[in-house]
Amino acid sequence: MSPFLPHADVVQATLAYLALPVTGDPVEDEVRLARATDYEPMFMTDCSGLIFPWLEDPDRSDASWLMMSMETPEGVWSRRVSRRLSVWGDEDGFPVRTEADYERLIAVADSIDQRKREVRAYFRRWRERVGANGVIVIGHPHVTWAGYQVSQRNLIFHQHDYPDAFHRTMAAITRAALSVFDIAMEEGIDFMSESCSGLEMTSPSGFDRVDVPYLKALADFTHERGGLFWYHNCGLTRDLIQSGRFHSFDADVIETLAPPPEGDNDLGEARRSLAPAICTKGNLSLMLLRDGTPDQVAHATRGMVDAVRGFRHIHSTADAVLTGTPAENFLAFLRTAREAAAA
Numbered sequence: 001m002s003p004f005l006p007h008a009d010v011v012q013a014t015l016a017y018l019a020l021p022v023t024g025d026p027v028e029d030e031v032r033l034a035r036a037t038d039y040e041p042m043f044m045t046d047c048s049g050l051i052f053p054w055l056e057d058p059d060r061s062d063a064s065w066l067m068m069s070m071e072t073p074e075g076v077w078s079r080r081v082s083r084r085l086s087v088w089g090d091e092d093g094f095p096v097r098t099e100a101d102y103e104r105l106i107a108v109a110d111s112i113d114q115r116k117r118e119v120r121a122y123f124r125r126w127r128e129r130v131g132a133n134g135v136i137v138i139g140h141p142h143v144t145w146a147g148y149q150v151s152q153r154n155l156i157f158h159q160h161d162y163p164d165a166f167h168r169t170m171a172a173i174t175r176a177a178l179s180v181f182d183i184a185m186e187e188g189i190d191f192m193s194e195s196c197s198g199l200e201m202t203s204p205s206g207f208d209r210v211d212v213p214y215l216k217a218l219a220d221f222t223h224e225r226g227g228l229f230w231y232h233n234c235g236l237t238r239d240l241i242q243s244g245r246f247h248s249f250d251a252d253v254i255e256t257l258a259p260p261p262e263g264d265n266d267l268g269e270a271r272r273s274l275a276p277a278i279c280t281k282g283n284l285s286l287m288l289l290r291d292g293t294p295d296q297v298a299h300a301t302r303g304m305v306d307a308v309r310g311f312r313h314i315h316s317t318a319d320a321v322l323t324g325t326p327a328e329n330f331l332a333f334l335r336t337a338r339e340a341a342a343a
Contacts, residue, residue, distance in 0.1 A: 001039040001337045002135070002314050003330070004256065004282065006030065006321035010330055017327035031133040037334045040314075041134035045126050045189065048139065048147045050119050051109055051176045054079065054095075073107045091151040096158075102165035105149055109172040112179050119180055123187035137230050138184050140195040141177035143170050143214040152201065159210070174214055178221050185222070191230040191253065192222040198235020198263065207245060215249035228252045234282075234319040238264045241273050256282030258318035268307035281314035283307075284333060289317060290325045294332035301333050305340040315341065 008026045011033050015022050020036060023029055027043065034041040053070060057078070060067035066081040081093035096105055112119075130136055142148045146169050150158060159166050181192045196202075196211045219229040231251035233240075235258070240246055246254055257265045257280055267283045274280060283304050289297055304315060315337040321330070 001334065001341070002042045002281070002316050003039065003321050003333070004042070004317045004319060005044060006325070006330065007323040009323050010321050010325045010327070014327040014330050017331070027129055027134075031130075034134065037331065038338055039334055042137060043126070043130055043134055044137050044139050044193075045123065045184075046139045047141045047177065047180055047193075048149075050115070050122065050180055051112060051141065051173060052105070052147055052149060053115065070108065072104050073111060074104060077104055077108075087151070091153060094149060094151040094154070096146060096150045097154070099162045099165050102146075102158075102162060102169050105146065105169050106165075106172040109147070109169070109176040112176040116179070116183060120183050120187060123184050123189055127188040135190045136188075137191040137193050138181065138189050140193055140232060141173055141180070141218075142195060143173045143177065143218070144196050144211050146170070147173045155201075170210075170214060174217055177218060181218070181222060181227075182225070185225055185227045191228050192218065193230035193232060194218050195232040195234075198233050198237045199239055200236045204239060204243060204245065207240060208248075212245070212248050215251075219249045219251060223250065230255070232256065234258050234262065236264045238266075238270070241265070241270050244273075246278075247275055251278060253279045253281055253314070255280070255314075255316065256318045259283055259285055262286060262318045266307075267304055271308045271311050271313065276311065279312040279314060280308065282316045282318055284315075284317045286318050286320075286322050286325075289329055289333060290322045292329065294328045297329045297332040298336040301336040302340045305337060 011026065011029050012022045015029060015033055018036060020032060030041045054068040055070065057067040057069050064083055066083050067078065068081065069076050069078045077095065079093060079095040081087055082090040087093035096102060126136055145155060184192065194215055215231065222229045229251050230253045232255050234256045254274065257267055257270045259265055259267065262285060265283070271280055284300060288300055
């Protein structure tokens with residue numbers, strides 16, 4: 001049992017509900033909550049931010065705009081992000097807009113070896129901070145999203161308009177990700193990972209053509225070094241699972257098998273369609289967890305446990321636990337999952 005990245009406010013509210021002390025340190029607080037409620041905490045590090053190390057420029061930032069810069073082989077690259085909307089609400093905050101921007105992105109990705117010392121120190125701090133108190137999963141490099149440097153809406157247009165630059169960028173991000181993976185495994189990070197779009201943003205043939213080659217390259221590299229590979233897809237994945245496409249890159253763990261309305265999966269059907277050797281994770285609706293009653297959460301959790309009996313499955317949520325999720329609901333999930341799985 002391991003809820004996916006519960007927001008700090010959920011962890012703190014649940015600790016307070018249980019009359020346990022809150023430190024304000026998100027790692028320490030979740031370790032304390034996990035021990036009190038008997039679940040395995042999972043922490044996720046950065047990856048794309050290590051490949052593309054944007055830094056805030058405080059002298060040019062203000063209350064409305066976050067100004068950021070990054071050194072490239074061709075000089076300083078700058079971007080402006082709305083503090084109110086973030087890049088997800090204001091696409092102008094994404095740095096890659098033109099074909100020339102891809103060349104800069106490639107140059108930064110190919111300079112990853114110059115930052116190996118900082119990358120190693122970053123993962124070492126994470127392992128020392130968590131210790132043996134939880135599992136650490138590396139953040140997704142997001143190869144087919146150009147490392148999170150292109151807006152989701154522009155991805156398909158850029159693939160069409162700048163195919164050579166786009167594919168060379170994916171290759172460069174893959175090279176950089178493998179360098180980061182290598183260091184992360186050496187520093188004791190438990191899982192390497194990647195994420196890509198469900199069928200709300202791609203097609204089955206697009207998944208085959210664009211995503212699978214990079215997923216397989218990342219997974220193969222991980223396995224050759226004795227590591228474990230974690231695949232995250234929180235979108236519409238039913239047809240990808242039923243067609244066998246999720247077997248093509250040999251993931252050790254697959255999440256989130258999201259149900260409606262977040263996704264389109266029936267957990268029992270999905271679990272029976274995947275190879276027994278794969279460990280699945282997830283499925284509990286985030287909106288139900290936030291907006292339902294404790295009884296509704298407990299009922300859905302029991303259904304999740306029953307649907308995967310006899311299979312390898314980590315009882316978890318359909319993505320990161322939403323801010324504002326009530327402590328009573330969070331505890332209903334944790335306690336019911338533990339009790340029902342032991343029954």
